[in-house]
Amino acid sequence: DATEIGxxxxxxxxxxxxxxxxxxxxxxxxGHETGQIIGTDVYPFDDAEQASVAVAALEGRI
Structure with a gap:
């Protein structure tokens, strides 16, 4: 199965x-990029950091 999440x-x-x-x-x-491009704007974004935050949230650390 596949799910598209914007x-x-x-x-x-x-x-x-x-x-x-x-x-x-x-x-x-x-993974090598430090930002997420949306339209003409670049927003700070780090895949590894977001993965760490998600794991910490699931483990109840945040």
Whole structure:
């Protein structure tokens, strides 16, 4: 199955939330970039940071 989620932060959060024991998540395509381009604007965004935040939230650390 595939689900398209327009908000990258939400997509990472939801993907991590669905992982089970032994699963692996590959966040591909933007890891080297430090921003998210929306229209003509660039917003600070880091895939690894967002993944860490999502994991911490699931573990109840934030």
């Amino acid at each position: 908000d990258r932060r939400e997509a990472i959060r939801r993907a991590i939330a669905t992982l089970g024991a032994g699963d692996v998540l590959c966040v591909a395509g933007k």
